[in-house]
Amino acid sequence: MSKEEKQREQLQQMLQHIEDCMAEDLYDRAQEVLNTCLKLEVFDIRVYQRYAFVLRMLDRVPAAELFEKVAMNPDDPEAYYAVAQALLKDNLFGSAINPLRKTIELVPMAANATFELAYALLKEFRMEDALEHFKTAYEYSPSPNTAFYVAYTSLLSRDVEGAKALFPYMESEYAKHNQEPVMLNILRDMVTRYEAFPPKDLRDWHFVQYGTPLLRTSDEDLGEANENLNGRFVFINYGWLNVATILVTLKRLIEEVPGFPQYDYIIPASMDVAPIAFAFSEMTGIPLVPREELNTTNKGFLFTSWSDEVRVVAEHMSHNPNVTLFAFSLGWTLQAPVCPDIIGYLDQASRLPWQETMLIHENGERTPRPAMQVPPEVVQYHILERVEGVDQAEVDKLIAYYQERAHLLKVGENINNPRLGFQIESPIESIRMVV
Numbered sequence: 001m002s003k004e005e006k007q008r009e010q011l012q013q014m015l016q017h018i019e020d021c022m023a024e025d026l027y028d029r030a031q032e033v034l035n036t037c038l039k040l041e042v043f044d045i046r047v048y049q050r051y052a053f054v055l056r057m058l059d060r061v062p063a064a065e066l067f068e069k070v071a072m073n074p075d076d077p078e079a080y081y082a083v084a085q086a087l088l089k090d091n092l093f094g095s096a097i098n099p100l101r102k103t104i105e106l107v108p109m110a111a112n113a114t115f116e117l118a119y120a121l122l123k124e125f126r127m128e129d130a131l132e133h134f135k136t137a138y139e140y141s142p143s144p145n146t147a148f149y150v151a152y153t154s155l156l157s158r159d160v161e162g163a164k165a166l167f168p169y170m171e172s173e174y175a176k177h178n179q180e181p182v183m184l185n186i187l188r189d190m191v192t193r194y195e196a197f198p199p200k201d202l203r204d205w206h207f208v209q210y211g212t213p214l215l216r217t218s219d220e221d222l223g224e225a226n227e228n229l230n231g232r233f234v235f236i237n238y239g240w241l242n243v244a245t246i247l248v249t250l251k252r253l254i255e256e257v258p259g260f261p262q263y264d265y266i267i268p269a270s271m272d273v274a275p276i277a278f279a280f281s282e283m284t285g286i287p288l289v290p291r292e293e294l295n296t297t298n299k300g301f302l303f304t305s306w307s308d309e310v311r312v313v314a315e316h317m318s319h320n321p322n323v324t325l326f327a328f329s330l331g332w333t334l335q336a337p338v339c340p341d342i343i344g345y346l347d348q349a350s351r352l353p354w355q356e357t358m359l360i361h362e363n364g365e366r367t368p369r370p371a372m373q374v375p376p377e378v379v380q381y382h383i384l385e386r387v388e389g390v391d392q393a394e395v396d397k398l399i400a401y402y403q404e405r406a407h408l409l410k411v412g413e414n415i416n417n418p419r420l421g422f423q424i425e426s427p428i429e430s431i432r433m434v435v
Contacts, residue, residue, distance in 0.1 A: 007042045018050050027057045038087070038095040039124075043102055045074050048083070070099070077106035081113055088116065093123035111140035118149065127157050144173045148183045155190060155208075163191060240353050244386035247280050249395050250326065254284075257402045261412040263324075265289040265300040274376035275354055277303045279383040294323060299412075301326055321415040354379045 001009070014037050021030035031054050037047045048070040055064035066086055069079040080099040087096040100117040104110055118133035131153040138146040147166045154162035167184065174181040190208055199205045254260040263286050268277035281288050286301070293300060294317060302317060303326050317323040356371040372379060 004042055007040045008044075011037060011040055011042055011044055011047075015044070015046060015050070018054075022050070022054065022057075025057075027054050030054045031058070035092060035095040038098040040098065041101065043098065045071065047098070075106065077103045077110070077113075080106070081110075084113070084116065088120065093120040096120045097124070109140055111137055114140060115146060115149075118153075122149075122153060127153060131157055142169070144170045144183060147173075148187065151187050152190075155187075155194060160191060160194060163187065240382055240386045241389055243276065243279075243352065243383050245390045245395070247276065247283060247383065248387060248390045248392075249398060250280070251283055252395060252399055253402060256399050258406045259411050259414065261299040263300055264298040265293050267291055267293060267300060267302050268376075269302060269304040271376060272352065272355060273303045275352075275379035275383060277301075278376050278380035282380060282384060283387070294320065297322055300324070321413075324411060324415070354382070 014033050018030045018033050018037075021027070021033065030050070034047060034051045034054065037044075038051075048067050052064050052067035052071055055061075055067060063086060066079075066083050069076070070083055073079050080103045084096045084099040084103065087093075087099070097117065097120050100113050100120060103113040104117065107113070114133055115137035118130045118137055121130035121133060131150070134146065134150045134153055138150050147170050151163040151166040151170075154160075154166075167188070170184045170187075171181060174184060193208045197204060197208070199208050254263065263284075266277050266281050266286050266288050267290075268274040268288070277288060280286070280301075280303070289300070294302070299322050302323050317325065354372040356369065
């Protein structure tokens, strides 16, 4: 069988499964399978028809109307492009591939759609296809931004000379508009590191892209390989302002986004995370209480810092929907929409700024930095004095993002009980950690 024949057979099987799910009113499951259908390269209008119906049954009317326009106008490129834009906005990059391909099929020189298809393929780690479409988008509509992605993807594909070939064009364009060549400088630094330390593994690639050594991988953090990470890693270096930004964002989320309950208490799981709990209590007026409060029906926050603490507290809250877990190991970004029950993937050289860590110097030398030897109620003021420096405009964007998706938030009455396998919830999808 050819690749297309295999995909069509696979699609037919998934469509039958979707029919079974709809017959049993399992519309959330049907939507998950439909998202997988949209990752295939083969086109079938039934996918869009089923998706429209499922969204109607989930009372997602605006989204359903987008798919209905495709179903009613299967030769309208704007209808496919609108669906793709909605999927990209929700970070469903793989699912946006099919409608973007159809857009380009109907309008072969659609530069924006071609670029966005390339970006979606890049997010799905399909480097060869991504590079091909980035090059096509650059040919249709040259710009420093498109050139950056051609060069960047070339470098990830180990074509250093292909990346360098874009430098003169980018330099001339920045000079023409009297702009600082920020993206070009990023590429040059990456190429310099690539040539000095040819990447062989994840650590090397992390150094090439970010310029800082990766001390630990997710396997090392978790003690074993974790297939749920699916090759997607988030590397975080925390400073005082990062901590303040996340707490300011969390405070505004519970105040401005519907669905959050009135919280009665905060409990830190350990001394490591206690400064965060003290600072958030000071910012919100929510009192700190002993751990025994977990046994009540009051609504509260349980703050943890890393995965080992989550394992310790899991048994205390896996059947308690009144407790919201805040695991401080992932930054608030539009690209990582998980709140408020969240857990990140891994950490690297720096942990929280008051903890013992290792400083990495430009020459690669490592110098131990001891933990702060002061109580958490003192450390909290290092966080609080950074609050005024938080970029509220960026927080505004995030609040608006979640206000649009408030019905998806797994908070308050929407927290699953019990949390299966101790399931840590997110608004868009569930991130599970076996404990």
